[in-house]
Amino acid sequence: MRIEYDYDTCIGMFQCVEEWDAFERDEDAGKAVLADSEEGSEDVFVREVPDDAELDAKFAARTCPVDAITVYDDDGDQLVP
Numbered sequence: 616m617r618i619e620y621d622y623d624t625c626i627g628m629f630q631c632v633e634e635w636d637a638f639e640r641d642e643d644a645g646k647a648v649l650a651d652s653e654e655g656s657e658d659v660f661v662r663e664v665p666d667d668a669e670l671d672a673k674f675a676a677r678t679c680p681v682d683a684i685t686v687y688d689d690d691g692d693q694l695v696p
């Protein structure tokens with residue numbers, strides 16, 4: 616499973632931080648930070664989701680009010696939102 620986080624879209628509501636601890640707060644920027652991610656394209660950060668964090672990652676994607684987080688399965692199909 617793979618997760619994408621769109622830094623530009625994020626409005627810093629921090630619900631994702633409550634769901635998966637890979638999401639951290641950057642209070643100064645008013646943005647979430649996705650730990651251990653790489654910048655795939657401009658301002659879009661990607662990383663693999665460990666098997667034991669799949670549920671948390673899905674909840675993080677589901678809870679984001681502006682759909683800044685997207686989760687894909689290993690075939691590249693979008694799962695959430």
Ligand code: SF4
Pocket residue numbers: 624625626627628629630631632638646647678679680681682683684
């Ligand atoms: S829930 Fe969405 S808007 Fe809020 S901090 Fe996380 S990514 Fe940003």
